[in-house]
Amino acid sequence: MDDDLPPDLPRLRTLETWAAHYLTRIRTRIAAVERQQAQPQPVPAPTAAPVPTAAGPRRARTPDWGITETGVGTSAAEVHRGDCWATGKTLRPVSAERARAELADGMRACAVCCPDRVLNRP
Secondary structure (H helix, E strand, O other): OOOOOOOOHHHHHHHHHHHHHHHHHHHHHHHHHHHHHHOOOOOOOOOOOOOOOOOOOOOOOOOOEEEEEEOOOOOEEEEEEOOOHHHOOOOEEEOHHHHHHHHHOOOEEOOOOOHHHHHOOO
């Protein structure tokens, strides 16, 4: 025999009992769904759809650009893309114009997300 069923009768009987029980559960669920679908569905009143947020409920929107204060003992700042994993929890959101200006003034660009490559495109 080249199948996945056990060769002995006791285990086969156990599987048969389990399969019969599970088939009963499936048939009960099918009957319930058929009854539910046979009932007329109420038409919901039109309501204003909530504005979907990319981050989901109760979560702040991810900014496009940000600045982090880094360094221990000395203050060093870096410009990051908003979705950069290397920002930690200190990302301060800024506009693209502000990020460009900070990079032009000599602020470091993150070595992970390389915002200078994206912001300096024409």
